Amino acid sequence: MSKIMISPSRYVQGAGAIADIGKHVASLGAKALVLGGKRGIGAIENELSASFKEHDVEFVIEYFGGECSRPEIDRVVTVIKQNNVNVIVGVGGGKALDAAKAVAYSAKIPLAVVPTIAATDAPCSALSVIYTPDGIFESYLVLPKNPDLVLVDTAIIAKAPARLFVSGMGDALATWFEADACAKSFAANLPGGLSTSAALCLAKLCYDILIEYGFRAKLALEQGVATEAVEKVVEANTLLSGLGFESSGLAAAHAVHNGFTVLEETHHAYHGEKVSFGTLVQLILENRTTAELEEVLGFCKSVGLPITLKEIGVIEVTPDKIRQVAEATCAPGETIHNEPFSVSPDAVYAAIMAADALGRTYLNQN
Template identity: 45%
Template structure:
């Protein structure tokens, strides 16, 4: 099997980066007219900057409001609008589900795509993958595309204005990257691009972990006070670029499969992706039998950034075996990334690991 490493064509991060949206799109060869799919929050904060940037280049553009969920219906709606307008480029602006929707629509339309996250809550922006949900909020499928985004543009000014919960969720999502990358490295299972990992991808995953542990708590303090600090700059890069490159080119394993299992439980639907992935990380560590002192260190870190460490934090009773078994069954269905672990994994093992991780976390 070949080694494969993928990345976006261009990554731009900085204060007031929204002011350069059209110029950065132009720098990678993207063309007007442009359809910009935006969350309500991103539009309210950055629309004037987008307008001025597009005006400077004389680019025609339209804005389509995002409805809130990356579903097949929403993707088809964006595709229909893009085709009606005859656009040559598409921009997604907002949170992870907006970006996933825009990416999927651009792939169907075979047009260029730029992604402008307004929160640093996931590692979705740099990848060629969209997580698609059904109307009830359950994970339906991963859609993997032929190409990564042409441009990822991260405006630190917007990140600093967002609720700190979003940054913490991004830290939870990014925390999984090293552990899942290591599992795929040991098992020699394929990454998200159907190839083996490279030394570069694994090194990025490890650097992502080190950055998160070093700067995560300080970055959360900065956002809580709406400050762009050096720690925040490093964490946004870790959450977005390092984690994005690391997971896509190294691979996913138990943590994200357990996240998918958690989405089967209605009480988890109001929690962010990274908050659920955090429980997946702890369960993966228990499943792999990591030493207790290391496990406890991770729990202490998660508590320092106000991320969930117990099933009850997601509204789940660890003693409700029907719920636990539902999660475990979904996490281990055929084709799930949990089978990238370097040993066979069964639903019974996951059920035990969920409860073991919960019990170990309770002792910290």
């Protein structure tokens, strides 16, 4: 099997970067559909409008319906055809960006991505996570190419709620451990090859940046400012995690997240928050060292990431609920089967319960 690494065509990051969006998008198309939620589009609409006008890019705005579902994707593709659009600009958070990626693929037009929060590694990837209209995980849509442009204005990111930024750290936290598991099992990455050394190094760099700068970056975000620590963690959450996960692979942590979507009480928890707990479950499954567990537990506590079932919404823990999660986590085709050993629902059930007990004990002792 060949080694394959993929990435966006262009990545732009910095405070005030949105002022140049017209220049970058003009090279992709002359008429854009801007897709995003009202809050996301509202955060950039004035700057986007001025920059598009300066660079002769026409645009229409279409508000995202809330779930990256097949009906929503089909709806937006119809809007594109009705307006003769030749480039799409996805704005906002993970689900809106995933929808924009899927729409661009279906409509066969270029794609620019403008995250207004650093809550997931969705912006850079050639992957859309498809949910049902009710928000239950349905499937992964692996796309033939990454976005043509990813533009991240860190001044805008700094104005978003800190919880979203921390959620992005939770998503990024899994990157190295999942990449390491896939490398050990020679599992295929998302483009269908083996990981390159470069991708593994980026995944490890992602983890190292979180541990070194995550806490101080969170404190800065709570003040609404973009320090150099914020710049580093935004890059980890967005670029390094995105490149690391898709070019090295996913394993147990994200599968556990998908498993928890069967419990409605966890739907209020953000993607990265559930992935954070999923990372702890993966470390238990892999019987990682005490030092590794304590470093992850300490990091999560310092920035406010969940390490217990209660923190992701499971207040009443019953064997039936957790077995439902374990069964969904181990569904055929799930990424947990990229672990370098056979995984069963019984093993996942045990790891979830053990991870919760470990997290509760850690919180009580610290």
